[in-house]
Each structure stands twice: as C-alpha cells, then as structure tokens.
Amino acid sequence: MAEYRPAHIDAKDAIAFAAIKMKEFYDSRHKPVFFKVGDLVNLRLHRGFTVPAIQHKKIQQQFVGPFRILEQIGRLAYRLELPDIMRIHPVISVAHLEPATKPDEDPFRKPRPQLEHPLPVVVDGEPEFEIELLLRRRRVRRGRGHSVEYLVRWIGYGPEDDAWYNIKDLGNARELVEDFERRTREEEEAILP
Numbered sequence: 001m002a003e004y005r006p007a008h009i010d011a012k013d014a015i016a017f018a019a020i021k022m023k024e025f026y027d028s029r030h031k032p033v034f035f036k037v038g039d040l041v042n043l044r045l046h047r048g049f050t051v052p053a054i055q056h057k058k059i060q061q062q063f064v065g066p067f068r069i070l071e072q073i074g075r076l077a078y079r080l081e082l083p084d085i086m087r088i089h090p091v092i093s094v095a096h097l098e099p100a101t102k103p104d105e106d107p108f109r110k111p112r113p114q115l116e117h118p119l120p121v122v123v124d125g126e127p128e129f130e131i132e133l134l135l136r137r138r139r140v141r142r143g144r145g146h147s148v149e150y151l152v153r154w155i156g157y158g159p160e161d162d163a164w165y166n167i168k169d170l171g172n173a174r175e176l177v178e179d180f181e182r183r184t185r186e187e188e189e190a191i192l193p
Helices: 007-029 167-191
Strands: 040-044 061-072 077-080 091-093 097-099 122-124 126-130 131-142 145-154 163-166
Touching: 091 126, 131 167, 145 167, 163 167
Parallel strands: none
Antiparallel strands: 040 061, 040 097, 061 077, 077 091, 122 126, 131 145, 145 163
C-alpha cells in the first residue's frame, strides 16, 4: 500500500527546498566585504545620501569619495571622515560602501578626477555657493499669484550651469538683487524717451 503524505507536508518540503536554493543563489553572488581602519572607500549615493551641489536626482552620480575609514562600529558599520558640507551621519553601513581604488592601482592609469567647480562655503551650517552675477529676471505664475525668479550664474561655473531661482532662495544675495534691479531700471529709462 502506498504511503500517504498530507499535502501540507509536501508544501513545507517544497518551501524549504526553495529557501535553500535561494540562499545558494544569493551567496554565490554576494561576498562579505570587510574594511580596515584607514582604508579608502566610496559611498554609494541613494535616497538620504546626496551631494549638495547636484539638485537633479536623475543626473546625480552613483558614488562619491574616496573617504577614509576612521573606526569600525559593530560588524557591519564604519565611521567615515566626511566633509562638513555632506549633512549625513558619518556612521555608514557596509552595504553602502565600495572599496576605492588607489591611484597607483588604477588598471587604466588614469589620473584621479579633480573637482571642476569650487566647493560651497558653509554659512550658518548650510552649504552656499557664491553668485557671480544675475543675468535675467522673469515673473512666473504660481497658483493664483506670481513670483519673481532670477537667472543665476555661479562663480566657477559656466553658462551650462545657469539656473532660475526664486527670490526667496536668494536670501543672502539681497545686495546683488537690488543692484540688478537698479541697473535694469537705468537701462529701461535710457531706452525709453
């Protein structure tokens, strides 16, 4: 007589077998990564880890660094030496870290990329860039009202980085805004009889 096995036992066995296969597949592609104090690592950027200079998330770089490891916190976290302008907690999980290549170990012998643009100045704990000049002014409809925006050129950046900013966002540049408005009025008065 054939042995009778309830269906729920077969289902349990199938689930256990699937779990074992999934673990084997995952482990074959994920090796544990360990770092030592003093190693250089790159930080993987994602929601919560952002670079202040880049506003558009779609064109944001994937990694930033290298940063030096100051100490190991537990088994899976490290304290990094981060600059003040990156307003994130310095203790980072190993899941967000990648080993950084040293310049002499680069297989393509390329020079390490240098910053093309100046870093922001920290004012009252907030990173801020210096404005070179205001180029244009426009009125934009916002809901039921209007707001004023200025086309801003930053010091050390080219025309491709010009962007429109609301007057509220230019709080520390009041003198530049007043000077721009005065020059615009003078030019309009010179044109009109």
